[in-house]
Amino acid sequence: MAKFEMDTEFVRKLAEILEENHLGEIELVDGERRIRVARPAITYAAAPIPAAASPAAAVPPMVTPSAGATGPGDLGKHPDAVKSPMVGTAYLAPEPGKPNFVAVGDKVAAGQTLLIIEAMKTFNPIKATKAGTVAQILIENAQPVEFGEALMIVE
Numbered sequence: 675m676a677k678f679e680m681d682t683e684f685v686r687k688l689a690e691i692l693e694e695n696h697l698g699e700i701e702l703v704d705g706e707r708r709i710r711v712a713r714p715a716i717t718y719a720a721a722p723i724p725a726a727a728s729p730a731a732a733v734p735p736m737v738t739p740s741a742g743a744t745g746p747g748d749l750g751k752h753p754d755a756v757k758s759p760m761v762g763t764a765y766l767a768p769e770p771g772k773p774n775f776v777a778v779g780d781k782v783a784a785g786q787t788l789l790i791i792e793a794m795k796t797f798n799p800i801k802a803t804k805a806g807t808v809a810q811i812l813i814e815n816a817q818p819v820e821f822g823e824a825l826m827i828v829e
Contacts, residue, residue, distance in 0.1 A: 684709075685709065688700055688709065689711055693796070696759045696760045696798065698761075754806070754827050754829045756800065756803070756824070756825050756826040757822050757823060757824055758791060758820065758821060759800070760798065761793060761819070762794075762819060763792045763817070763818055764815075764816070764817050765790050765791075765816060766789050766813075774815075775788055776808050776811075776826075777808065777811075778808050778809065778810065778811055780807070780808045781806070782802045784801075784804050784805050785801050785802065786802045787799045787800070788801065788808075788828070789813075789825065803828075807828065807829055808828055809827040809828065809829045810826060810827040811825075811826050812824050812826060
């Protein structure tokens with residue numbers, strides 16, 4: 675097998691693609707050559723949570739969990755669910771002490787920021803994919819979220 679020379683600039687570009695597209699990993703194969711770039715798993719214990727964001731007292735009026743007729747698994751299949759594109763910590767406000775981006779009943783425009791998810795010390799805005807009304811907020815502020823988890827319902 676021939677010696678494999680590493681093109682570090684190419685690897686950096688792959689890492690940028692991961693970050694820009696919120697991917698967990700990318701792998702390229704060219705004959706015997708194989709390059710795999712992956713983001714490290716996030717450990718929630720290491721993720722700092724702003725102290726002012728911790729009190730849950732300010733959140734309940736904004737959050738409408740559906741513990742009634744619809745189970746948590748069903749919400750992920752809801753056609754109007756806004757799902758998390760990554761693993762991280764979700765924040766409903768731009769910073770501690772500021773009002774939430776949206777509340778239940780708010781009308782939102784396509785492209786409007788609904789919340790942010792912190793992943794790898796980067797704050798990623800989660801935007802509405804369509805115009806509509808926020809029917810439910812399914813998470814609490816500073817809550818860890820998983821990839822594909824339903825965050826809100828925008829009808």
